[in-house]
Amino acid sequence: MAIKRNKNNARRSPYAAILVILAGLLVSGGGYAAANAVVSAKSETPYSAQDIKTGNQLFLANCASCHGRNAEGTKAAPSLIGVGAASVDFQVSTGRMPGAASGPQLMDKPAQFTEQQIKQLAAYVASLAPGPAVPTSNLDPTAGNSTRGGELFRINCAMCHNAVGAGGALTEGKWAASLREASPKEIYEAMLTGPQNMPVFNDANLTPKDKQDIISYLTYVQNNPSAGGDELANLGPVAEGLFAWIFMLGGIVAITIWLGAKSN
C-alpha cells in the first residue's frame, strides 16, 4: 500500500485533489441548482445583511436547542438547511414554531414573534442554502379561477383536508389542519414547502397558476355559506348522522309517544 501511494503522489500534482473536489462541487452544485430551478427559487433576496445577523441571533436564542447551532438538525428536529424562507415564514407566523411540546403534531397557536423578527429568522435560514422564497405576488384570491381550483383541490388536497378544507384525521394522532381560516399566503407557503407530514407540491406539480386557483377556491368556500344550511362543522356523514339520529329520530320518537299518550 505504502509503495502504491508514493507512486500516485509522484504522478499527481499536489493541487490535483483540490481541483477534483472543486470541480465535483461545481458540477454537483450546478446540477442541484438546475434540478431545483423548477422549484422557483427566484431568490432576489429582499433581506439585508443586518436581517441575517439579527436572524442568526434570534435563531440561536430560540431555535438552536432543537435544530442545532448551525441549523444542521439534531435528533429532536430536522435540519433547516435549504428549507427556505417560505417554510420559516409559515411555521413561525402560524405559531407552530417554536413548538410548545413534542407530540404527534405541532399545534398552531398565536405567533410568538413580530413580523419583523419572522422576516429576520427567514433571512437567516434563507442565507444558509437556496430554498423556496416567501411569495410576494400572485396571491389575490379574486384573480384565480375557483372552479378549476376546486377540481385541483379535490384531486390533490381534499383527501386529507376535506372537500371544503375543514381538515381531517391522519394516522397515530396526526391531523390535516382546517383551512377555513387560512390566509392565501399560508396556503401558498404550505403547498410550496410541505410543513410537517404534508407532502410538497412544487411549482412543477401545481404551477403558480394552479396554486392561485386553489387559493381562489378556498377563499370562495371560506366566504360563501353552504347552500344546504348549517355545515355541522363540515365533518360529513359522522356529524350529519349524529344529528339525524339524535335530533330527527329523537323528534319522531317524542311525537310518537305524544300521539299514543292519553290526554291528562
Add this chain to the structure above:
Amino acid sequence: MSNSKDVVKPFDSEHDYEGGLAVIDKDAIKNPGMEPHRERMTDKSEKHEKAAARQVTALFVFSMIASAFSIYAYFAFPLSNITMGQVRLSTLLIGAGISFGMLAIGIGAVHWAKTLMVDNEVSEARHQTRGSEEVRARAVEIINLANQESGFSRRKLIRRTLYGAIALFPLPGIVLFADLGPLGSNVEEKLRHTAWAKGTRLAKDPYGTPIKASDVTIGSVFHVIPETLRERNDDGTLNSEYLNEKAKAAVLLVRVEPSVLNPSPGREKWAYDGIVAYSKICTHVGCPVALYEQHTHHLLCPCHQSTFDLANECAVIFGPASRPLPQLPIAVDSEGYLVAQSDFNEPVGPSFWER
C-alpha cells in the same frame, strides 16, 4: 256483498266462537276487560276545555300564518343575483313556512282529538278470516264463470304460449346481469389489466401533463393517470371508457430518499432514484388511498383507515386491507419523462372471485 254481515263473528263470551284448527289452551290469559274510563281535565273543568279549544284554534291560525309567510318569503327574497347565501336564506324561509304550516295542522288535529273529542272506550272485535260457506261457493262460481267466458281452459294454444311468454320474460335481465358475474364475459380480464403499458408516460391528473423525473422533488406527491388516458377521439371528445379506465389506473407518485425504500429481490428496479408509483385503489374495497404522510411514509385510506407503509412496498400495517397496494414499475425515457415499465404485475383494487 249483501251477506257481508254474516262474516262478522264477534270475539267475546256472549257469542259462539269457532276455533277452526287453532289449539285453544284452557289456561289462556284471561281477557282483562276494558280499562276503567278516566275523565280528562277538559271533561271535568270548563276552564280547561276552553283553554284546549283556544290552543287548537291558535295552532290552526299559526298554520295559516306560516303558509302565508312561505308565499311572502318567495316574493320578498327573490333569487335575483344568485349567491349561495341567497339560495340558503330563500329555501330556509320558504321551507320553514311550508313545514310549520303543515306541522301545525297535524298537531292541532291531534290535540283536538285528544282533549276535546268524545273519548268513550269502544271495543271492536276482530272477525274470523274464513268466509261463510255461501261466500266461498260464490267465489268458486265467479272463478268458473271467468274461466268459461275467457276460455282459459278451452284455448290450450293461447294458454301455453302465455306460459311460455311469462317464462322467457325474465331472461334478458338474467343475461344482462350475467355481465356482473364470472361467466361468459371478459370482466375478469378487465379487472386484471389497466391502461398502463410499457412506455406509457405518467401524467398529472386531471389535465394529463406528462411528468419529468426532475420535477418530482423529495417529499412531493403527484396524482397520476396514464398519458394515453387523455387521448381524444376524432371529434375531440374523451374516450367513453375514460372514467372506467381512470378508476383502475389512478396512481400515486411519491419521491423519498432512496435509502428509505426496502425493495424485495426482483423489485429493486421498479423505482427510479427514490421515485415510486403505487396504485391509488385500496385493496380493501377500492377507495382512493391518497393520504400520504411525508415523514412517516404512511399512506392512509380515508374510508376504513387501512394504513400502508410506503417504505416497505406499501405493506398493510393497520386496518382491514388484506394485501399491499400494487406497485407500478417505472423508468425514465430519453427525454427525461417518467414512463411505466409495464402494466401492474397483479390486479389492482379489492379482491374478486379469482383473486
